[in-house]
Each structure stands twice: as C-alpha cells, then as structure tokens.
Amino acid sequence: MPADPLRWLDDELAALDAGELRRRRTVREGPQGAGPIGWNGCNLINFSSNDYLGLAASGALHAVLQTIERVGWGSGASPLVTGRGAVHDALEQALARFEGTQATLLFSSGYAANLSTIAALAGKSDAVYLDAKNHASIIDGCRLSGARMEVYPHGDMAFLQRRLARRDDFRRRLIVTDSLFSMDGDFAPLADLAELAERYAAMLMVDEAHATGVFGQSGRGLCEEFGVESGVHIRVGTLSKALGSMGGFVAGSAQLIDWLVNRARSYIFSTAPPEALAAAALEALGVVISEPERRTILRRRAAVLRAGLQDQGWNTALSNSHIVPVVLGDPGRTMALSRVLQDHGLLVPGIRPPAVPHGECLLRISLSYQHSDQDIQRLLDALAEQAGRRLG
Ligand SMILES: *Cc1c(COP(=O)(O)O)cnc(C)c1O
Numbered sequence: 001m002p003a004d005p006l007r008w009l010d011d012e013l014a015a016l017d018a019g020e021l022r023r024r025r026t027v028r029e030g031p032q033g034a035g036p037i038g039w040n041g042c043n044l045i046n047f048s049s050n051d052y053l054g055l056a057a058s059g060a061l062h063a064v065l066q067t068i069e070r071v072g073w074g075s076g077a078s079p080l081v082t083g084r085g086a087v088h089d090a091l092e093q094a095l096a097r098f099e100g101t102q103a104t105l106l107f108s109s110g111y112a113a114n115l116s117t118i119a120a121l122a123g124k125s126d127a128v129y130l131d132a133k134n135h136a137s138i139i140d141g142c143r144l145s146g147a148r149m150e151v152y153p154h155g156d157m158a159f160l161q162r163r164l165a166r167r168d169d170f171r172r173r174l175i176v177t178d179s180l181f182s183m184d185g186d187f188a189p190l191a192d193l194a195e196l197a198e199r200y201a202a203m204l205m206v207d208e209a210h211a212t213g214v215f216g217q218s219g220r221g222l223c224e225e226f227g228v229e230s231g232v233h234i235r236v237g238t239l240s241k242a243l244g245s246m247g248g249f250v251a252g253s254a255q256l257i258d259w260l261v262n263r264a265r266s267y268i269f270s271t272a273p274p275e276a277l278a279a280a281a282l283e284a285l286g287v288v289i290s291e292p293e294r295r296t297i298l299r300r301r302a303a304v305l306r307a308g309l310q311d312q313g314w315n316t317a318l319s320n321s322h323i324v325p326v327v328l329g330d331p332g333r334t335m336a337l338s339r340v341l342q343d344h345g346l347l348v349p350g351i352r353p354p355a356v357p358h359g360e361c362l363l364r365i366s367l368s369y370q371h372s373d374q375d376i377q378r379l380l381d382a383l384a385e386q387a388g389r390r391l392g
Contacts, residue, residue, distance in 0.1 A: 020331040021352050031057035034370035035347070044347035045375050047365045052322055053213055053287065053294045054370035055244030060283035067279040075272040079106070080261070083272030091278040094285055095249055099220055099235060103257035105250045107266060108273045110209050110238030111137040113248030115144060116264035117234065118176060121203060122147035125171035129160060129202070131188065133181050138207060142176070154181075157192045164200040173202040179222035180210040183356055183364060185316075185323030187222055194231030205234035212288075213242030214295050214322060219288040242288070245280040247273050294369040298322050301376055302367050308380040312387040317362075325351075325362040326383070334361035337386060344382040 016022035029038030034054060035046035049056070067087055077083035088106055095104040107113035118141030122128050126147040130138060133154045142149050148170065152160040164173070175197050177188045190206065197204035208221035216224030221237070223229045234256060239247040250260060260267060287294070302322040309316050315327040328334045331352045338350040341363075351364045365379070 020335055033057050034368040034375065036345070037347070039347055040342075042342065042345070044342065044345055045371075045378065047346060047348045047367065047371075047379065049368065050210070050241035050366060051244055052210075052242040052298060052366070052368055053244065053284070054368050055242070055284045055287060057244075059244065059287060060280035063279045063283045064276045067276045071275050073274050073276065075274055077271060078268060079272040080268055085272075085275045085278075087275040087278045087282070088272060091282050091285075092249075094282055095237075095251060098218070098285055098289070099237075099251040100229065101235070101251040102254040103252065105257045105260050105264070105267065106239075106273070106278065107248040107250070107264070108270055109246065110207075110236065110240060110248030112266035112270065113236050113238075113250055114138050114207060115141040116266040117205070117236065117250050117260060118142055118174070119145040119265065120260055120263035121145070121205070121234070122172060122174045127167075127170040127173050129163060129173065129175045131155065131177045131181075133184065134176065134178050135182055135207060135209065138176055138178070147174070155186075155189055157189055157196065160193075161196055164196060164202065168200070173200065174205060175202050176205040177207065178210075179206050179208045180215070180321055180323070182210055182323065183351060183362065184325055185319035185321040187226075187320055190222060190226045190228045190232075194228040197233075198231060203233050204231065205236065206232045207236040209236070209238045209241055210321070210323060212237045213284075214298060219292065219295055239277070239281040239284075243281050243284040245284060246277045247281060298367060298369045301371060301373070304373075305365065305367065305376050305380070308376075309383065312380070312384050314383065314387065322367040324365040324367070326365065327360065327362045329359055329361055331361045334363060338363060340386060341379075341382055344378070346379055346382055348379070 026040045032049055032051055036043035037046045071085060075083040092104045092106055114137035122145040124146045127150055128142045128147045129150045130142055131154055132151050150163045175193060177193060179188055193204060206223055211221035213219050215222045218224060223232050233252060235251045237249050239245040306316055306319055306324055317325050317327050319325055334350040338348055341348045348363045348365055352361050356362060
C-alpha cells in the first residue's frame, strides 16, 4: 500500500490538541445579537460578536426584502461586468458622503478589500511598513504585494521613524495600520503616523474595521476622532461589523478608486455581493447617522466594564474601547476561564495563537450597544469570583 499523502494531518491536528490550540466550530441557533443567543445547546449572553450597534439581526429587514423582491438575490457577475447594480452604486455614493471622500469602492469583504488594495498599491520595488499587531488581512495583503515588509513593534513610532529614515530608494512606500486593534482594543498612534507619512512622503492606509460606527463625532472612526483624516490617503472599512451586514470598502480620492477598479484583483475577479447586502448596509449607515446615542451608550458601558475589570486586578492591556481583552497568557488557563464563564451563561471566547502571539492568550470581550447594565454586571460578578479564586 502506498503511504497516505494526507497522514501528516493526523499528526498536526494531534499536536494542536496537545497544545490546547485546536479550534472547533459550533453552530449558532437563531439570530446574532447581544443575547441570549442559542449556542452549543445553551442560551448565552453574547460577548463575542462584532455586531457593535446591534444591527446584524434586524433593522434592515424591510429594505433587504424589498430589494430581493425587486432584483432577486444573486448578482451573477463581477462588478466590472454586469454584477454592479443600482443599490451598490447608491451605497458607494452614500459611503463617500459619509466618509467625506471623493469616492468609495465596495468589496465582498473587508478581508478582500485589504488584500487587494495593498497589493494594488505596492509591488516588488516598494516597501510596506506595518504594525506587528495588524489584522491578518493586512499582513496577507503585504505578503501578496511582494513589497519589502518592514514590521514595527506594536505602536513603536521611534522604530518606524528609524526605518523610514534608513532608505528612500524604494519606488513607493506605504504605511498601513489598524486604527483600533482587534484583539487588544487599543488605538494606533494615528497623529504620529500621519506626521511620519507626511515627513517621509509615504502613503498612509488606515483600516477602521472596528471603529466605524463607534468612534468619531459622526461615527466615521478613529481618524475622525483624532482629526487626522486629511493626512490619511486610503481608509478601509467593513460593512460586516458595526454595520451588521457583509462586505468591505475603501474610501479615498477618485484616482485611488479608479486605480483599484483597474488593479484590485479581488474586486475584478470575484462576483459582486448581492444587492440586498448593500441595501442592509445603507439602512445601517442611516442608523449610524441618525442615532449617535448608540455609540455614546456603547462607549459609556465599555468604560464601566474596563474600570470594573481593572479594579478586580485583571490585565486589560491598553484597551480604550468596546473591545476589552483579559490577558491570561497561557492557552489552557484561557480556555478554562472561558468554559467557567460559559457555565455562568456568558459567552466570552478565548483567543489563542495564531490570532495572538504565543504567551499572549486572552479572553476577548466585545460589547454591543444592546448589552444592558445588568449584562455587564453579571460578567463582572462572574469574573470577580474567579479573581478571588486566583488570588486566594
Ligand atoms: C474583521 C476585520 C477585517 C475583515 O473584515 P471582514 O469584512 O470581516 O472580512 C479587516 N480588518 C480588520 C482590522 C478586522 O478586524
């Protein structure tokens, strides 16, 4: 018998098991929401979604159904051919008005937007400068571009400055960062990044995936919050998190968008998302604009949670947002605490490598506008019990 060429999978999966690093999937029953949601046969208050404004399950239903009645479901072709419909166009225009940019371009996901935008902006003769904690889609886009990759330690502007000063014989240079880091919930030093980009004539691209709809006076994100929008050349957002739908977008100048239409391969060689998804995002954008109290309330509750956790002695890293990590380090301990919380009716996922570096496992608490003060108190009470056990 010839050897099974897939035998190595058994060994690799067993190794993941041994290190408490194997991921197993569960089916959510019923709608997404702050909870309780049906999960793993239980009803759990949900601290694990990115549906920050509570728009994923409802809100846009009427607009979605109307769109489906009008144009059906599938879009049937690339947006460059016949896949791009009137609702896609309306959403791109609404996003451009919202973001205050000349144009925007819709992608089928935020992942696809990062991947192809970076690869369209930089190539072999170029350099990309990226934060060590950037999202996987940014890292993958940088790899795909073939550009020289200069990774700077998380938030280390002195390191970045030295690297930028070292060489300028690249054809083009691109600095790229998350605005709100997805695991630690902390902010990129956007004002410093904008200053460095200007000083060294580099392009600056900022991914607002977790900040859109939550930060900034108008809800545009942290570039707005810190007043640096004019220094950021390429802004990326997702429709899949606070906007409760599915898709990604890039906002910038008309020339930038034209270039991406011609060069972003995940835009060109992939079918346009259903128009109904764009209709849902349009509705959600309306909520972001007309109900600023959703983000105010979310941010106030997040501050209460962070203060409560810090009082109990947990390490919440540098979180400044509605994403609140409890850093535990070890995967076994992290998954055990996640299971204890589940026994208390609380869904808080443990995050392990490769989503975080080895030794930096954490519980990732993500809050929604829909959580009540009581939900947050329940979580704090459950963790207080464990903090007592840990210290005692
Ligand atoms: C989630 C996320 C993405 C990907 O967005 P999707 O629309 O879910 O594909 C991109 N960047 C960051 C920082 C993210 O957290």
